[in-house]
Amino acid sequence: MKRKKRESRVNFFKKLLSYSHLEMSNRKLVVIYIVSFIFFICIFSAGGLLINSIIKGLPSYTQLENFNPYQTTKIYSVDNKLLREISKEKRVLVPFEKIPQNVVNALLAIEDRRFYKHWGVDTKRAIKSAIVNLLAFRYKEGFSTITMQLAKNLYFTPEKKIIRKIKEIITAIQIERTYSKNEIIEMYLNETYFGHGAHGIKAAAEIFFNKEVEELTLAESALLIAQLKAQTRYSPVLHPERALRRRNFILKRMHDLKMVSDEEYKNAIAESLNVVVKLKKEADIGYAPYFTEYVRLKLLEMQKTYGFNIFRDGLNVYTTLDTKLQSIAERLIDEQLKNLQKTANKWIIKRKLVPSLIDSSKYDKNKIPHLLNDKHFVESLLNLKAPVQVAFVCLDPKTGYIKALIGGRNFKESKWNRAVQMKRQPGSAFKPFIYTAAIDNGYPVTYQLLNQDVVLYDYEGKRWAPQNWDGSRGGLTTLRTGIARSLNLVTVRLIQQVVPPKQVIFYAKKMGITTDLKPVDALALGTSDVIPLEIVSAFGIFPNKGIKVKPVAILRIEDRLGNIIYENVPQKSEVLSAQTAYVVTNLLESVMNEGTGRTARTIYGFNYPAGGKSGTTQRFTDAWFIGFTPYLVSGVWVGIDNPLFTLGNNQYGSVAALPVWAKFMKAAHDTLGLPPAKFERPDGIVELEICSETKKLATKYCPKTEKEIFIEKYKPTEYCDKHRFPRIINSSRPKINY
Numbered sequence: 001m002k003r004k005k006r007e008s009r010v011n012f013f014k015k016l017l018s019y020s021h022l023e024m025s026n027r028k029l030v031v032i033y034i035v036s037f038i039f040f041i042c043i044f045s046a047g048g049l050l051i052n053s054i055i056k057g058l059p060s061y062t063q064l065e066n067f068n069p070y071q072t073t074k075i076y077s078v079d080n081k082l083l084r085e086i087s088k089e090k091r092v093l094v095p096f097e098k099i100p101q102n103v104v105n106a107l108l109a110i111e112d113r114r115f116y117k118h119w120g121v122d123t124k125r126a127i128k129s130a131i132v133n134l135l136a137f138r139y140k141e142g143f144s145t146i147t148m149q150l151a152k153n154l155y156f157t158p159e160k161k162i163i164r165k166i167k168e169i170i171t172a173i174q175i176e177r178t179y180s181k182n183e184i185i186e187m188y189l190n191e192t193y194f195g196h197g198a199h200g201i202k203a204a205a206e207i208f209f210n211k212e213v214e215e216l217t218l219a220e221s222a223l224l225i226a227q228l229k230a231q232t233r234y235s236p237v238l239h240p241e242r243a244l245r246r247r248n249f250i251l252k253r254m255h256d257l258k259m260v261s262d263e264e265y266k267n268a269i270a271e272s273l274n275v276v277v278k279l280k281k282e283a284d285i286g287y288a289p290y291f292t293e294y295v296r297l298k299l300l301e302m303q304k305t306y307g308f309n310i311f312r313d314g315l316n317v318y319t320t321l322d323t324k325l326q327s328i329a330e331r332l333i334d335e336q337l338k339n340l341q342k343t344a345n346k347w348i349i350k351r352k353l354v355p356s357l358i359d360s361s362k363y364d365k366n367k368i369p370h371l372l373n374d375k376h377f378v379e380s381l382l383n384l385k386a387p388v389q390v391a392f393v394c395l396d397p398k399t400g401y402i403k404a405l406i407g408g409r410n411f412k413e414s415k416w417n418r419a420v421q422m423k424r425q426p427g428s429a430f431k432p433f434i435y436t437a438a439i440d441n442g443y444p445v446t447y448q449l450l451n452q453d454v455v456l457y458d459y460e461g462k463r464w465a466p467q468n469w470d471g472s473r474g475g476l477t478t479l480r481t482g483i484a485r486s487l488n489l490v491t492v493r494l495i496q497q498v499v500p501p502k503q504v505i506f507y508a509k510k511m512g513i514t515t516d517l518k519p520v521d522a523l524a525l526g527t528s529d530v531i532p533l534e535i536v537s538a539f540g541i542f543p544n545k546g547i548k549v550k551p552v553a554i555l556r557i558e559d560r561l562g563n564i565i566y567e568n569v570p571q572k573s574e575v576l577s578a579q580t581a582y583v584v585t586n587l588l589e590s591v592m593n594e595g596t597g598r599t600a601r602t603i604y605g606f607n608y609p610a611g612g613k614s615g616t617t618q619r620f621t622d623a624w625f626i627g628f629t630p631y632l633v634s635g636v637w638v639g640i641d642n643p644l645f646t647l648g649n650n651q652y653g654s655v656a657a658l659p660v661w662a663k664f665m666k667a668a669h670d671t672l673g674l675p676p677a678k679f680e681r682p683d684g685i686v687e688l689e690i691c692s693e694t695k696k697l698a699t700k701y702c703p704k705t706e707k708e709i710f711i712e713k714y715k716p717t718e719y720c721d722k723h724r725f726p727r728i729i730n731s732s733r734p735k736i737n738y
Contacts, residue, residue, distance in 0.1 A: 069093075069191045070199065071314025071560060073299075075292050077321045078401070078555070084286030086296055088311045091199040093560070094213050096186040099201060102221040103213075104185055105260070109253040110225060112146040116181055120147045120172035147172040150188045194224055195231030208236065210276050218264055219271040222250040236275045244273060288326050290407030290417050295319055295553050306557070306565050314560035319553055320401035325394055328667045329404045329660075333390050336660045337409055340388045340638060340647060345379065347648035348386060354378055357385040386645045391418035391532040392660070394634040394668070397540030399570055400549035403632065405533075423515055423529035424637065427653065428469075428486045429615025429624040430526035432539070432584060433508045435483050435491075437499040440507070440580040442714045445587060446695040448476035449493040456492055458527060459518035466492060466525060469616070469652065478695060480708075483587050484595030486614065488525055495524040510575045511538040512548055526615060536626055536635035542585040542611060543628045543679060546576035578682035579711045585611050585679050586709055588627070596654045597627065600662035608669055608676045612661070614653030620646045623656035630677045632668060636660045684712045691720040699723055 072087040108115050114122050122145050144152070151171035175184060194204035204224050205213045216224070226234050226246040236243040248269055255265040286292050295317065299310045308315060348354060354372060358381065363371065371377050387409060394404040407417030416422070439445070451474035455465050466488045473489070482490035495501060501519040508517060513535065517528040537551050550571040557566040576584075588611030591597045597612045612627025621643050626635035636657040639647060647656055668674075687709050691702040697716055698705040701723040710716065 069187075070312045073310045073313065073315040073317060075286070075295055075317045075319060077288075077319060077323045077326075078403075079323055081287070081323045083288055083319070083321065083323075084292040084296075086299075086310055087199075091190065092202045092314070093190045093200070094186075094202045096182045098214055099186065099189060100214060100216050100221060102218045102260075103189065103201065103216060103225065105254055106222045106225040106250050107146070107185070107189070107228075109257055109259060110250045111149070111228070113257060115146050115185075118145060120176035121145060121169055144168070145172065146188055147175050147184055150184060150191065151175060153188075153191055192228060193231060194227045195235055196237060208275050217268070217271070218260060219247065219251070219268040220274065222254070222268065223247040223273060223275075226250055236273045240273055240275075247273075285411055287323065288321055288405070289411035290419060291319075291321050291326070291402070291405040291553070293411075293415065294405065294407075294417060294420055298554060299557075302557075302566065308557070308559070308565060315565070316558045316560070316562075318555045318558075320396075320399075320403065320555055321405070321553075322403045324671050325404040325664075325668050326406075328671065329392050329394065329406055329664055332660050332663050332667075333392060333406060333409075336638070336656075337388050337390060340651070340656055341383065343648040343651065344386065344388050344640065344645065345382045348382060348645055349378065353645065354381065357381055386640055386642065387413075388638060388647065389414075389418060389641055390660075391422060391637040392634070392664075393419050393533050393536040394632055394664070395537060395540055395551060396631070397544040397628060397633045398549065400537065400540075400552045401555075402533075402551055402553050404634075405553075418532065418637070420531065420533045422637075423531055424622050424639065425528070425617045426526040426530045426535060426624055427615035427617040427622060428488070428491075428526055429535065429613050429626050429635075429653065430508075430528075430530070431483055431486065431491050431524070432542075432588060432613055433511065433513075434495055434499060434504050434524055435479060435587060436511075436576065436580065436584050437504050437507045438479065438494060439583050439587075439711070440576060441499065441503075442711075443479065443498060444708075444710050444714055444716060445480045445583060446478050446690060446708055446716070447498075448478050448695060449482065449490050449497065451475065451477040451482075451487055451489050454489055454492045454496065456496070456521035456524075458522040459520045464522060480587055480590055483613075484590040486591075486596045491524045492521060496521055508538070510548075511541055512550075513538060526617070532635060532637050536633060539613075539626050539628055539635065540633040541576060542581050542588065543630050543633065544581070545578040545680075545682060546574055546581035548573050548575045577684075577711075579684045582679065582682055582685055583709060583711060588612055589679075592627070596652075597625070597658065599654060600627075600658060600665075604659065604662035604666065606662045606666040608665070609678050610665070611679075614658060616652045616654075620648060620651040620656075623647055623651055623653045625653050625657040625661040627661055627665070629665065629669070629674075630679055631672075631674050632665065634661060634664060634668075636664075686710055686712045686715055688715060690716070691723060694720045694722050696720045701726055 069091060070088050071091050071093060072085045074085055075083045077083055112122065114125070125145075148168045151168045179187070189201040191200065193199055194201070194208075196207055198204040198207040201224065202213050204227070205211045205216055205220075208224065209216070209220055211220075223236060223243060226243060226249075229246065233239065234243045234246045251260070251265055251268050254260050255262070260268070296310070299315075299317065303309060355368070358368060358371070360368070389408050390406060391408075392404065392406040393402065395402055405419050407419040407421070408414050438447070451468075451472070453465060453473070455463060458464055468488050469486060472487075477487065477490050479490075479494070481487070482494070495504060501521060501523045504523060505517045505519055513530055515529050515531060515534070517523060520527075533551055538548075541548050552568055552570065554566070555568050556564055558564055589609065591614075592600060592610050592612050596614045600606045600610075600612070608629050610627055610629045612625060615624030615626070616622070622637065622639040624635065624637050627633070638656050638660075687707055689698045689705050690696060690708050691698045692704040692706050693702070697719045699720050702720050703723065
């Protein structure tokens with residue numbers, strides 16, 4: 001059947017073109033009809049494709065009705081200081097009413113003087129342009145109106161094609177139907193690029209003249225409009241003479257069109273360029289760059305959920321950072337790092353490790369010995385290749401607000417944020433998690449363990465016989481003394497005999513530590529990595545009565561109209577009982593008052609009620625101090641990124657990190673006007689008198705007693721069995737004279 005149909009069609013066309021049964025005139029007529037039919041089919045097809053191509057590339061009505069150019073997102077501190085601006089195009093929108101008339105007149109005079117008379121396309125100018133271009137046999141003169149330029153800038157690429165020009169014309173007509181003339185001027189001046197990173201008239205006024213838009217003079221207005229023809233060619237920074245000629249040309253056009261008076265024109269022509277801002281060689285990193293970069297990354301994570309774009313929407317982001325506390329931290333850290341760098345440099349030189357830092361491919365091998373004897377070269381090399389780094393975090397333990405954050409010594413040199421991205425061993429700063437597990441499981445602070453040698457294995461299976469930091473040993477030692485003096489031997493026995501590693505990890509995870517903690521006895525000495533922000537936040541649980549609050553950097557986000565897009569709701573959860581948190585707080589107060597943190601009192605004069613803990617890793621690679629008051633919790637880490645290099649001999653956490661912590665906490669409380677406050681004792685805590693020797697409930701015969709706190713349900717019930725009777729002195733013993 002299909003074959004017959006195909007043969008029928010073939011026969012039809014053969015007959016149609018056959019000369020045997022038609023007259024000559026009729027045959028010609030048939031040919032003409034066929035050719036005409038094919039020609040019109042081709043024309044209509046090409047036209048359809050062309051129209052489809054044009055329509056396909058046109059902006060939708062929704063796009064036309066919603067002018068939304070890229071705008072700058074601004075990040076503010078809690079005290080309303082501008083910290084940083086984030087943008088692909090530095091732009092802030094200015095309403096038409098605030099744009100000086102001189103700017104508008106300059107634009108109209110040089111770009112589109114019949115703007116208020118045409119409907120998006122200047123017909124007279126288009127006809128003139130066509131004649132000029134035809135006579136010149138090349139593209140010599142354009143006819144774009146301000147509306148057409150706006151359409152091109154907003155929706156189309158800059159290549160010169162006929163189809164793009166048609167699209168511009170159609171879109172310009174639609175824009176004219178959607179917006180008023182003044183609104184089109186406003187959009188154009190806010191959207192257009194003026195060169196040197198200035199997107200929009202407001203940014204241009206700030207970058208070129210350090211002025212607000214409203215303050216622009218006639219000459220300055222003309223100079224800015226002069227940039228629109230070619231931002232580089234007429235740049236007043238790169239080519240001031242060309243810029244001056246272009247500006248004066250625009251002023252003359254304004255004068256010819258009676259937009260300015262003779263006197264105004266004369267004064268403006270005589271005025272110099274007055275450009276006061278030079279080219280910026282690098283992006284402005286703003287204030288507290290490690291913190292603002294942390295905020296920027298958080299905003300990127302939130303974009304999809306909340307439907308905003310930080311590079312386009314001109315958001316106002318209000319954060320928790322307190323610039324007063326940030327300034328204090330930065331100043332103190334700068335001072336301490338200079339001292340630590342000198343100490344570390346001496347250690348590296350003494351250990352003859354400097355040659356390992358020299359790139360032999362860049363220097364003649366014969367010259368290297370000479371370079372090693374050059375003190376200035378060695379010092380600069382060490383500062384570059386082995387800089388002492390820092391991580392610092394300060395939080396409000398009740399709200400989780402990040403009040404200050406520093407992620408390194410210099411953001412321009414290294415953007416790696418050690419406060420939130422780095423994982424390092426905390427050393428003894430991890431011990432409060434072990435003691436927390438013991439206290440929460442009913443072991444009192446008077447529980448005693450031997451302060452004698454132990455053997456443990458690390459996560460690689462290596463045998464290790466740790467020592468106390470001061471080399472001491474002793475007999476039975478209470479948990480209070482063990483943590484106050486940071487006794488390694490007592491803490492290792494605690495994890496071996498009382499709270500196994502898995503139980504300690506359970507508490508650490510519950511308190512906010514997310515890193516991989518190895519379930520080995522060496523965990524007692526802080527051999528598993530932690531992130532500074534997480535461990536500082538975990539310490540904040542103690543003064544906050546066992547409540548964990550997730551660290552917060554962003555308070556709220558507003559769109560450019562002031563509508564709230566996001567507002568922080570603190571994420572709180574109870575992870576410890578108030579009684580456990582109070583007892584551990586009390587233990588950490590002992591660290592400050594009589595243990596490894598006491599120099600905060602004796603040397604640096606920080607006498608507020610406080611708890612804290614130092615931390616030091618093997619070979620003095622890492623030094624920590626983390627501590628808190630009822631108001632603030634803060635932590636300091638110092639070290640060198642490359643763990644092959646250390647801070648130097650005896651650079652314990654109490655030596656290298658504590659000075660920054662103590663000075664900061666003292667200055668912070670003084671600056672904020674915070675009065676000394678004791679940690680609030682919750683219900684369920686009892687204070688009992690115990691025998692200083694046996695650590696049991698005291699009898700009236702105990703020669704020396706002391707007061708100690710206990711969780712009521714775990715309080716001791718046994719009385720001292722060593723001092724149950726009065727002490728008997730044998731008076732019959734003969735007296736011996738010496």
